[in-house]
Amino acid sequence: MALVGTFAPPHPGDLPAGSPFYDAWHDLVAGTIDDYTPGVVRGEFVDPSAVDVDVLAHRAVPWTGFPRYLLVRHRDDRHRAFCEGEIRNVVGNQFEYLEWHVTRNEFGRITKVVFVTELLEYWDLLARTNPQRLVELYRELVHPDVEGDDLFLEREGTRSYDPYNRWNIVNGIVHYVVGINNLPLAVGVAEGGLAEAAPDGFAVAAAPDVHAADERLRRDVGAVARRDLSVILREPVTLTIGGWDDTGWTKPDGSPVGDYWRVTRGTAEAPVRLEYEVPPEEGFVVADIAIGGRPIEFGGQLAEHVTVTVHAAAGRRAS
Amino acid sequence: MTARVPAERGRREPAGYGPVVPIEEPVYDRAARQDVQGNIVPGFNKPHQQFMFLRIDDPVAARRWVAGLAPQVTSMDEALGFVRELKARRRELRTRDAGLSATWENVAFSFRGIELLGGAGAAAGFAEESFRQGLAARSTHLGDPTTPYRPGHRDGWVVGGPGNEADVLVIVAADDPDARNERAAEIRAGAHGLEVLYEEPADVLPDDLHGHEHFGFRDGVSQPGVRGRCDDGSFLTERFVDADALEPGDVRADLFARPGQALVWPGQFLLGEPRQDTESLLAPAPPAARPTFPAWAARGSYLVCRRLLQDVPAFRAFTEAAAGLAETSPEHLAALLVGRWPSGAPLMRAASADDPKLADDLMAVNHFLFDDDTRALRLVPGAPSPPDRFPQATADVLGRVCPHFSHIRKMNPRESGTDLGKPADTLLRLMLRRGITFGPPLAGVPDPSPELIAAERGLMFVCYGATIEDQFEFVTRRWANSPILPNHGGHDPIIGQRDTRGDRRRFVEVPGPDGGVRRIDIDRDFVVPTGGGYFLAPPISALTGVLGG
Numbered sequence: 001m002a003l004v005g006t007f008a009p010p011h012p013g014d015l016p017a018g019s020p021f022y023d024a025w026h027d028l029v030a031g032t033i034d035d036y037t038p039g040v041v042r043g044e045f046v047d048p049s050a051v052d053v054d055v056l057a058h059r060a061v062p063w064t065g066f067p068r069y070l071l072v073r074h075r076d077d078r079h080r081a082f083c084e085g086e087i088r089n090v091v092g093n094q095f096e097y098l099e100w101h102v103t104r105n106e107f108g109r110i111t112k113v114v115f116v117t118e119l120l121e122y123w124d125l126l127a128r129t130n131p132q133r134l135v136e137l138y139r140e141l142v143h144p145d146v147e148g149d150d151l152f153l154e155r156e157g158t159r160s161y162d163p164y165n166r167w168n169i170v171n172g173i174v175h176y177v178v179g180i181n182n183l184p185l186a187v188g189v190a191e192g193g194l195a196e197a198a199p200d201g202f203a204v205a206a207a208p209d210v211h212a213a214d215e216r217l218r219r220d221v222g223a224v225a226r227r228d229l230s231v232i233l234r235e236p237v238t239l240t241i242g243g244w245d246d247t248g249w250t251k252p253d254g255s256p257v258g259d260y261w262r263v264t265r266g267t268a269e270a271p272v273r274l275e276y277e278v279p280p281e282e283g284f285v286v287a288d289i290a291i292g293g294r295p296i297e298f299g300g301q302l303a304e305h306v307t308v309t310v311h312a313a314a315g316r317r318a319s
Numbered sequence: 320m321t322a323r324v325p326a327e328r329g330r331r332e333p334a335g336y337g338p339v340v341p342i343e344e345p346v347y348d349r350a351a352r353q354d355v356q357g358n359i360v361p362g363f364n365k366p367h368q369q370f371m372f373l374r375i376d377d378p379v380a381a382r383r384w385v386a387g388l389a390p391q392v393t394s395m396d397e398a399l400g401f402v403r404e405l406k407a408r409r410r411e412l413r414t415r416d417a418g419l420s421a422t423w424e425n426v427a428f429s430f431r432g433i434e435l436l437g438g439a440g441a442a443a444g445f446a447e448e449s450f451r452q453g454l455a456a457r458s459t460h461l462g463d464p465t466t467p468y469r470p471g472h473r474d475g476w477v478v479g480g481p482g483n484e485a486d487v488l489v490i491v492a493a494d495d496p497d498a499r500n501e502r503a504a505e506i507r508a509g510a511h512g513l514e515v516l517y518e519e520p521a522d523v524l525p526d527d528l529h530g531h532e533h534f535g536f537r538d539g540v541s542q543p544g545v546r547g548r549c550d551d552g553s554f555l556t557e558r559f560v561d562a563d564a565l566e567p568g569d570v571r572a573d574l575f576a577r578p579g580q581a582l583v584w585p586g587q588f589l590l591g592e593p594r595q596d597t598e599s600l601l602a603p604a605p606p607a608a609r610p611t612f613p614a615w616a617a618r619g620s621y622l623v624c625r626r627l628l629q630d631v632p633a634f635r636a637f638t639e640a641a642a643g644l645a646e647t648s649p650e651h652l653a654a655l656l657v658g659r660w661p662s663g664a665p666l667m668r669a670a671s672a673d674d675p676k677l678a679d680d681l682m683a684v685n686h687f688l689f690d691d692d693t694r695a696l697r698l699v700p701g702a703p704s705p706p707d708r709f710p711q712a713t714a715d716v717l718g719r720v721c722p723h724f725s726h727i728r729k730m731n732p733r734e735s736g737t738d739l740g741k742p743a744d745t746l747l748r749l750m751l752r753r754g755i756t757f758g759p760p761l762a763g764v765p766d767p768s769p770e771l772i773a774a775e776r777g778l779m780f781v782c783y784g785a786t787i788e789d790q791f792e793f794v795t796r797r798w799a800n801s802p803i804l805p806n807h808g809g810h811d812p813i814i815g816q817r818d819t820r821g822d823r824r825r826f827v828e829v830p831g832p833d834g835g836v837r838r839i840d841i842d843r844d845f846v847v848p849t850g851g852g853y854f855l856a857p858p859i860s861a862l863t864g865v866l867g868g
Contacts, residue, residue, distance in 0.1 A: 056834065057717045060807045063738045064797075071739075072597040075604075076446060076611045078788075200691035201734030202574065206598055206741050215740030223690040223716045223735070243803050247819055248459035248796075256465045256820045292460030293452050307738065307803060314717070 003232065004049040010118065010238040010272045011265045014126060014137065021129040028121060029237050032184050036230075039194035043225025048232040052318040058234065059314060061220050062242045065098035065115070065306040068212040085300030088169065090179045096213045097181050097239040098308045101173035102299040109287035112277040113299045115306055117239040118175035118265065119183050120163050127151070127161030134161070141264070141273070142172035186239060186310070189214045190231075193221030217310065224314045234311040240270040242309025244302075252288045260286075270311065276302060342573055342601060345585060345593055348550040349396060351618070354858045357398030358425040358490060359588060359620045359783045360545050360555055362753050365423065365492035366523040369503040370624070370779055372478045372485035372852070373513040378435045380512025381487075385426070385436060385867030387509065388489075392859050393423035399549070420494035422502050427622045427854035428866065429453060432486030437865040444613030445855075449787040450621055454853045455481050461792065462800040462816030463848050464823065470628075471816075476850040477626065478517035485516050488624060488854050490781075496522065517850065519626065521757040521779045528760055530663075533629040533776045534653070534813075534845075535762040537663030537678065541685050541731060543583040543749040544576030547592075556582065559682060564697035571696060573601055578696045578707065579685030581733075583746050587785050591617035594785065600743050615865045619857040623750075623791045625780040626850035627814075631761040632772060634845045641839050645829040655829060656812040658725030666721040667693075667712040677709050687712035688734050689721065719830040723808030729798045729815070737805035738797070750782040750790045777846070787853055802826060809838075814846055 006022065007029040015021045026049070033047040046053060067085060070093060074081040086102065087093045094100065103112040127134045131148065138146040146167050153162045168174045176182065198204040201219060221231050241263075249257045258279075265273030278285055289296050296302065347355075357363065375381045401421055408417035430451050434442040449457055458473040459465050466472060473480040489506055493499035499520075507515055524531055532538040544556035554576070562572030576582050584603045586594030590612050593603040612619070638649040638656070645652050651671075654660045660673035667687035669677055678684050682704040687693050693712040698704065715721055721728055731749065734742050758776025761767055784790035798804055799811035802825070809827035810817060817825050823844060828836040857866060 059717070060803070062803050062805075062807065063740070064804075068739055068744075075597065076607050076609060078448075199694060200688050201736070201742060202571075202600065202688070203569075206600070206743060210598060210740075212738060212740040212744075216736045216738065219736030219741070223714075226691060227714055227716055243801075245796075245801065247462060247800070247817060248465070250459065256459070256818070258820070292449075293456040294448070309803075 002049050002052050003055070004235060007049060008236045010122060010236045010240070010270070012267070015130055015133060019129065021125065024125055024129065025122070028125060029183070032187050033233070033237075034191075037191045037194055039222075039225040041197050041226070042228040043194060043230065045191045045194055045221060045225070045231045046317075048234075051230070053230050053232055053313075053315040054318050055232075055313045055315040056229070057314050059220070059224070059312050060242060060309050061216055061312055062307045062309045063096060063212045063216045064304065065096055065241075065308050066300050066303040067093055067095045069093070069095055069210045070300075072210050082298035082300040085303065086298055088177065090164065090177055092178065094178055094303075095180060095211050096308060097176075097186065098241070098303060098306060099173060099176055099178060099181065100299045100303055105285065109285055110296055110299070111285045111287070112275065113286065113302050114173050114276075115241060115274045115303065116173055116175060116265075117241055117272045117308060119238060120176045120181075121183055122238075123175045124161050124163060131161075138167055138174060141174055142167045181239075183238065186213075186217065187233075190217040190221045190233075190310075193218040193223075194225050196222045198222075213308065220312070227314075229314045230317055232313050232315070234313050236266075236270055238270075238272065240266060240272060240309050240311065241274050242307040244274065244307070245305045248292060250290045250293075251282070252284050257289055258282070274306070342546075344546045344548055346548050346550050347395070347555070352396035352399065352549065353394045354860050355395035355589060355618050356425045356620070356856045356859060357393040357395050357423060358492070358753055358781075359751060359856060360395050360585075361398055361402055362751065363393075363398065363423055363425070363490070363492040364753075365421075365494055366529075367493050367496040367499040368521045368755050368779070369489075369491040369499055370519040370521060371489040371491070371503060371506060371515060372517045372850075373487040373489065373510060374484075374516050375432060375435045375486040375512065376514050377512035382436055382512075382867050384509065384511055384513060386863045387867075388424075388426060388506075389859060389862035389867060391424055392426055392862060394859055398423065399555075403553075420498070422491070422493040422495070422498040424489060424491045424502065424506070425856060426490075426862070427488045427856040429484065429486050429852055429854055431484070433855065433866065435486060436867065441613060441615070441865045444610060445616070446611040447621065447787055449792060450853050450855065452853075453484060454479055454623070454625075454851050455484060457792065457853075458848070459818065461795050461848075462818055465818045466821050471844065471847040471849070476848070478850040479624075479626075479852045480850070483516055485852050487513065488622065488852060519757055519779060521755040524756055524760045524762070526763075528763055531661065531762070532756055532778055533631050533758070533760060533762060534634050534657075535661045536653075536657050536659060537661065538754070538756075538778075539752060540659065540663045541727065542580065542752060543587075543746075544580045545585050545588060545751070546582050547585045555585070556580070559698050559702045561697040561699045570601065575696070577685070578682055578698075579687060581746060581749070583749055587747065587749065587790075588620055588751050588783055590619050590785055595746050596743065597747065598741070598743050600746065613865075615861050616855065616857055619855050619861070620751075620783040620785065621787050622854040622856045623780070623782050623784075623787060624851040624854065625848055626757075626777065627780050628775060628777040628847040628849050630843070630845050630847065631776065633843050637841065637843065637845070644837055644839050646831055646837070647829075652829070655722055655725060656827070658721050658727030665712075665727070666725070667715060668709055670720045674709070680704050680707070680709070683707040683709050688714075689728060689732065690714055690716045690735050718806065718808055719834075722827070722830055723806035724802075724810060724812060724827040726799075726811050726813040729805070729811040730794055732805050735805070748790055748794050750784045750794075753781040753783065754778050755781075777849075780851075783856065808836075810841070812841055812845070816844065816846075816848075
């Protein structure tokens with residue numbers, strides 16, 4: 001019997017149980033993963049809803065949320081890397097499956113940073129299944145002023161969801177907009193790890209693109225497959241926020257910051273939306289916090305301490 | 320359906336190891352070798368050292384003192400020459416005691432020290448922000464205690480805390496302790512315009528513990544090799560892998576100096592030299608887009624010094640108490656924490672028991688991968704070891720033999736993917752470590768007195784690199800201090816620190832015999848920072864130029 005009956009959504013309860021949304025979500029995920037993809041030498045990548053695997057070990061695959069592309073492009077100018085890290089649109093720059101939106105006050109100082117690993121595919125499906133619920137969620141997450149017309153486009157008599165609406169880019173954030181941050185590509189990159197016949201990780205061909213996520217996924221899947229094991233993605237099959245590290249961050253008086261993080265979507269084990277904002281009673285804002293003695297000027301300074309994770313497992317096909 | 324991966328994701332080169340191009344390593348002539356301080360390359364490796372932390376009171380007098388010190392500062396040229404003669408004598412006499420000795424010294428300056436000696440203009444060009452800030456300002460970022468009065472908090476440091484930061488660090492190193500003491504006294508007496516803030520004599524542990532740290536484990540086994548040659552054709556780091564014995568396309572002779580010792584471009588350690596490419600294991604990086612240091616500092620190196628107290632009784636008590644939870648012996652648990660047995664033999668090649676013979680074989684002790692089976696390497700004719708006769712390491716992709724929390728796996732994940740992707744990125748993180756123990760040993764003492772137990776002991780951690788933030792600070796904060804990076808499994812139990820709003824608990828997930836893991840909390844710090852600083856070890860030419868005269 002397969003490990004997964006129906007793929008669970010990244011965030012539970014957006015729609016009532018029994019909604020056709022859930023079967024559609026399962027079909028979307030299952031359609032992204034082949035039943036099995038054999039490695040060129042050994043191992044395989046399998047759909048846990050289609051193939052029964054005896055799990056030997058769970059493995060979380062983490063990488064850093066700030067784009068490595070910018071860190072190496074501006075190897076000697078971290079300030080510029082952080083500047084460019086604030087650019088978020090369909091072609092860039094938040095490439096590591098972590099996107100964020102920064103809110104600044106009237107003085108231009110950061111008051112809030114919201115991180116997401118939410119899939120555009122999920123929200124598009126939600127919009128097609130229940131447009132009103134989509135509007136409600138936008139109002140809850142971003143701003144009560146959101147109107148349905150803000151989120152949908154009319155083209156040739158067809159009304160369709162606009163993922164690049166202002167409440168998801170300029171005035172807030174709900175889900176991915178960077179073109180290469182999507183589930184099929186993540187799965188495709190992971191499956192690409194099976195295409196390696198290299199004897200070890202030093203000999204695995206290095207990709208000329210510089211994204212940490214891609215190398216991490218490809219190498220980890222390849223290393224497990226070379227042990228003649230089956231690799232599956234664990235539930236929920238999505239990108240999640242795996243951790244955040246504010247140790248050593250300091251308030252204006254030099255004392256350690258409080259816990260200002262809030263998981264607002266996903267589950268405690270697999271968050272997909274994370275918000276950072278100082279409570280008003282503290283009397284200061286995010287920009288007043290120092291990381292290693294340096295004031296926060298960019299959301300990327302926080303993103304550097306946020307980890308993205310895919311949950312996977314290694315096992316053998318059940319006999 | 321299988322997802323189609325567009326060009327933006329998943330592109331890769333047709334062959335492994337990165338672009339295979341002719342490797343033209345930089346050549347260091349005598350003038351260049353005489354400009355680089357010798358503790359950077361090849362490293363002093365002397366058994367008796369003195370760390371002298373000084374503060375500049377009178378910059379004019381201090382400049383004269385610096386210039387006077389210059390002729391005594393040991394260069395790469397002198398240290399390399401000594402090492403080569405020592406090896407030749409040892410081969411000739413067939414004994415380790417070749418009868419050669421030397422007394423050496425190196426010097427380094429804090430950002431403030433450079434400002435005082437050379438003026439604001441001399442210091443203005445340093446883009447390395449951590450260097451400008453100093454260790455004390457970065458302390459809690461490194462996981463040091465945030466609560467004042469707690470052991471390890473910067474306010475209590477013997478040197479390097481707020482108000483007692485050193486401007487100058489002099490390291491004296493000798494084969495003979497009396498010679499070390501004599502030279503340190505001379506420096507002390509001649510230090511006009513400077514005040515000695517703190518001194519630490521540091522000595523390797525005696526007898527069988529030579530080369531071991533206080534917990535009883537051999538230290539400094541794994542160091543990166545530095546690419547580059549001298550103008551006589553010799554390599555800065557000697558090469559032992561036989562390229563002729565490799566299959567076509569197998570470039571491991573270009574990747575390793577000795578089996579397991581990855582070669583790194585010298586600009587990772589010496590300012591201005593060719594750096595490691597961010598994407599390739601073999602290639603140098605294009606030149607920097609903009610200068611990140613003043614021209615006078617070329618061939619200098621950032622020096623991080625941390626005085627780390629080691630609580631040996633606490634370490635022992637932990638391993639003994641936790642061994643039951645881990646369902647193994649205290650000795651094996653301690654080896655799991657480090658990743659090596661006390662002899663230095665790696666768990667990856669000696670999973671169940673220590674193997675001192677393996678540890679003694681310098682061509683075998685460091686030859687292992689983590690995620691894949693390790694392939695044997697043939698050595699060049701005349702290599703100082705016979706062919707590697709020990710069983711090769713086998714893959715441990717799930718971290719059951721050498722857990723992901725093990726100190727050596729945290730500090731150098733080798734060929735594994737990491738949170739920043741490819742192993743070429745890991746080469747950017749490696750440092751040249753030049754630490755030495757201080758204080759009387761407790762390991763190996765059968766019935767120690769209360770006074771001996773209470774005595775301070777630890778490691779004067781010293782490392783060199785071309786950045787502080789992307790090397791020392793990166794591996795400390797990002798890997799050692801994180802329970803999930805570069806892989807899930809717990810904190811580095813040896814040097815890892817964690818201070819979450821005053822909570823300093825850490826944990827490790829120890830693999831059990833049933834295939835599961837046992838989470839073991841670590842409720843005490845075995846290693847406590849008590850001082851140090853961020854410095855620049857400048858080129859020797861700067862001592863009679865920008866910084867002295």
